[in-house]
Amino acid sequence: MDALAAAVVAEFPTLEPGYLNTATLGVPPRRAVAAMREATDAWEAGRPSSDRYEAAVAAARAAYARITGVPVERVALGGTVAQAVGLIATGLPEGADVVVAEGDFSSLVQPFAGRGGLDLRIVPLEAVAEAVRPGTALVAVSAAQSADGRVADLAAIRAAADAHGARVLLDGTQSVGWLPVDATLYDYLVCHGYKWLLSPHGACFLTVAEGAEETLSPAFAGWYAADDPWASCYGPVPRLAPGARQFDARPAYxxxxxAAASLSLIEEIGVAAIHAHDVALAASLRDGLAGLGHAPIAGESAIVAVPGMPQGAEARLAAAGIRFSARAGNLRFAPHLFTTPADIATALAALS
Structure with a gap:
């Protein structure tokens, strides 16, 4: 039994068959549930432990840094994607040219639209790289699209940004955990962990490249962004932390x-192994759907989207115990490390 299969047996013993909805919400491993239950029980008993909480925060930050390939001092903590993106949007100069993909997730796009005073250009995903031009300040794109799973041409976007001096913000919420992502290639990488990293809501990360700190405003810093947080609880913070930690939001303990427990599992299995597993099952599902006369969106993505499914398909899937989602007119399936070939077969049988 390989590491992935052994982990599934040990960490997801009560998971019911048919869960193909990680793009909506990841399933926590047993170790994460146990860690949170123990912490909650201690809190209920009046024995909350700040030291234990802080140790978990440090472990989660370090694990995320390793998973995305950056030094730990490049990782800031957040609560939501929109909050982290808003920090970046606020730091842009008036009239800055910003390129985003059409139909990308609102938490990535709305902070720029809501801020106002920017030249926000919305282009098809396939045209993002060619839309970068002299004077473009920022390209903001999801590595994998939430609505249909399409993976952006990240190499072309990075090359175009380099050619014109633009910065790149990557949203990894629908990719980090199954798609190998090197955060050192981007000025900013934001990722909420509650999907493919199998973490609770509220564990969000922002990597900030060296030199990009100057683009972000310290106006959002609180006591937790201090070099010595517990000595900086009152009045102006005497000194912000070095690196990306100066942009920390107070973490939801x-x-x-x-998250610390879930990320330890991702590391043990390895993103490369998870990628191979997830993409292979997604390919099997696409092939099966095509064989049934459907037309899933092509690509090597762990997210499988099928536009225009016939009436009654959702009810048949639900009756078969398949958990999935409907997004932007698509049926969306998202196999992850705990998904089995039997789950794919059940979904296809329900649609045949």
């Missing part, structure tokens, strides 16, 4: 207790 219980969320990071769970």
């Amino acid at each position: 219980l969320s990071f207790v769970g």
